[in-house]
Amino acid sequence: MQDEAKADVQNEAQEQKPQPEKQEQPQPEAKGQEQPETAPEAEKKAEPEPEESEVDKLKKQLADLNDKYMRTCAEYDNYRKRTAREKADLIKSAGSDIIAGLLPVIDDFERAMTHMKDKADVAAVKDGVSLIYKKFNDYLAKRGVSVIETQGMPLDTSVHEAITMLPAPTPDMKGKIMDCVEKGYKLGDKVLRFAKVVVCQ
DSSP: OHHHHHHHHHHHHHHHSOOOOOOOOOOOOOTTOOOOOOHHHHHHHHSOOOOOOHHHHHHHHHHHHHHHHHHHHHHHHHHHHHHHHHHHHHHHHHHHHHHHHHHHHHHHHHHHHHHHHHOOOHHHHHHHHHHHHHHHHHHHHHTTEEEOOOTTOBOOTTTEEEEEEEOOSSGGGTTBEEEEEEOOEEETTEEEEOEEEEEEO
16 A cells, blocks of 8 residues: 555656646748748839839830921921912912903903094094003013014014015025014913014025
8 A cells, every 4th residue: 555655646746746848840832832021122122123224215216206307297288288289279360350450451342443433533442442452461571571672673483474485686695584474472481472574585
């Protein structure tokens, strides 16, 4: 009995003796598990994005230039159409002005024809026609129209058209114009109609 009591006391003493704590072993990291970001990596992500590259700058410049070119082409096309329209309007306006200036001459001819029926005086009719002719020539002169000179002038093929050749009455008339069959006219320096002439040979 004493031996059993001693054994019980020893067992109780061992149970009351503190056991040493077990140290936890570091667990190996699982593959594929995200690692916490370190300080340098966080700083890298916080940095601003780099400036656009030289290629991007050139692309932007090219796009701007292309836009300006398209706008310039559109403006030029509009200008060309507007100029053509203004030119056509100017030609129509100039034609209407010329016709409006000729109307008084037509009125004078109509009056002369009316008086010719009632008047037996040929001299009065002649004076009236002469006045109309002068008025018409004055109107043409104001518009820059002039008669091409012919009588006694050397033949100039740039303004004269020789329709026939006749023997020269005197030696100094050779190559010169003897007569004008149909008058020629110029508007400024432009020939409206060549003068048809007879030339001495």
